[in-house]
Amino acid sequence: MPLFLQPVFKERIWGGRALETFNYNIPNDYTGECWAISAHPNAPNTIENGKYKGKSLETVWAQDKALFGVDSDKNFPLLTKILDANDKLSVQVHPNDNYALQHEGEFGKTECWYILDAKEDAEIIYGVKAQDQKELNHMIDHKQFDSLFNKVKVKAGDFFYVPAGTVHAIGEGILILETQQSSDTTYRIYDYERKDKNGEQRELHLEQSKAVINLSSQSSNSTPKHETIQEQSYTQFVSNEFFTVERWIIEGKLNYDMQQSYCLVSVVEGSGKIETDHNTYELNKGTHFILTTEDQDVVFDGEMTLIISYV
Structure with missing residues (x-):
């Protein structure tokens, strides 16, 4: 959950x-x-x-x-x-x-x-x-x-x-x-x-x-990496010893593969839902949550922009 x-x-x-x-x-x-x-x-x-x-x-x-x-x-x-x-x-x-x-x-x-x-x-x-x-x-x-x-x-x-x-x-x-x-x-x-x-x-x-x-x-800004995953727009802004920060622009459904045992998620635009462990939760702009080891088979669905971070 x-x-x-x-x-x-x-x-x-x-x-x-x-x-x-x-x-x-x-x-x-x-x-x-x-x-x-x-x-x-x-x-x-x-x-x-x-x-x-x-x-x-x-x-x-x-x-x-x-x-x-x-x-x-x-x-x-x-x-x-x-x-x-x-x-x-x-x-x-x-x-x-x-x-x-x-x-x-x-x-x-x-x-x-x-x-x-x-x-x-x-x-x-x-x-x-x-x-x-x-x-x-x-x-x-x-x-x-x-x-x-x-x-x-x-x-x-x-x-x-x-x-x-x-x-x-x-x-x-x-x-x-x-x-x-x-x-x-x-x-x-x-x-x-x-x-x-x-x-x-x-x-x-x-x-x-x-x-x-x-x-x-002084010249420390990162170089974002862009790609399309499951027909969704993915950007990795930075990844280092302190944090990895990603942006997902979701239009439809994404089976999310957690890269670490927990991650921080912020909905910064749009709305949708998340399904995990056969439960569904509504997501709206301004929703913030953490996915933990208890969250398996995570699916995002909707039209929304997520910022996800983890160590």
């Missing part, structure tokens, strides 16, 4: 109301994040169905490793979010595992973005123009941010791989699905001198940022 999950919403200074397009009952006009598949202690999802109904994903992961086909004590490795950048996000960077474990007590944060929607001429910040550490430090210290940040135009359907150490920011008017390591550590470099609702500028982390920015990761 798939584990269907109840989203958790986060208010953000840059958030808006675009998450309502997923038929979510969002809490306010500044809803920036939907934590869609999360076992992170800062916002674990509640399971909505079956024998685990009412339990958090964090608890079930800790108590029933066999359900996921794992035997280690590591934390649940992935986190899926949908982000509504009604305003531009701060320019930031995330540490790698080594730095984060030493300084923050959790794993680092390599992530990737699938652009769900974007206004005309929307752009992100992706990487920096500094050639070496000395130039980077000088430009940060002297706030030469217009010259430092590399800007890229984006449109719906684009994909960006953002490894730890990559300077990045989501621009205004962009809706994305983010797949990431299960970490909540962010170092802000620049925040446009915005003030929060208390009139305070948000904290920056310039020294940490200078320590973790990886100048060798």
Whole structure:
């Protein structure tokens, strides 16, 4: 039986109301994040169905490793979010595992973005123009941010791989699905001198940022692999030690071959159903769930776009 999950919403200074397009009952006009598949202690999802109904994903992961086909004590490795950048996000960077474990007590944060929607001429910040550490430090210290940040135009359907150490920011008017390591550590470099609702500028982390920015990761975006499987459109966006992320554009029926003992599934467009173990479940835009070792003979049927990830 798939584990269907109840989203958790986060208010953000840059958030808006675009998450309502997923038929979510969002809490306010500044809803920036939907934590869609999360076992992170800062916002674990509640399971909505079956024998685990009412339990958090964090608890079930800790108590029933066999359900996921794992035997280690590591934390649940992935986190899926949908982000509504009604305003531009701060320019930031995330540490790698080594730095984060030493300084923050959790794993680092390599992530990737699938652009769900974007206004005309929307752009992100992706990487920096500094050639070496000395130039980077000088430009940060002297706030030469217009010259430092590399800007890229984006449109719906684009994909960006953002490894730890990559300077990045989501621009205004962009809706994305983010797949990431299960970490909540962010170092802000620049925040446009915005003030929060208390009139305070948000904290920056310039020294940490200078320590973790990886100048060798500037050309790190992945090369998607496209193919047709069972007459359905399949794209593998990225596959590495952190995660594999796939897109399926389904028009009809797909017998899904799970590549791992569990996987994370988000319906980002359309509707349909999933059949597994002689049971059928309705799927709609904004549905998020996990397929586990208990799910055999999985069949998707309908007209819908799925983002699937696994380790």
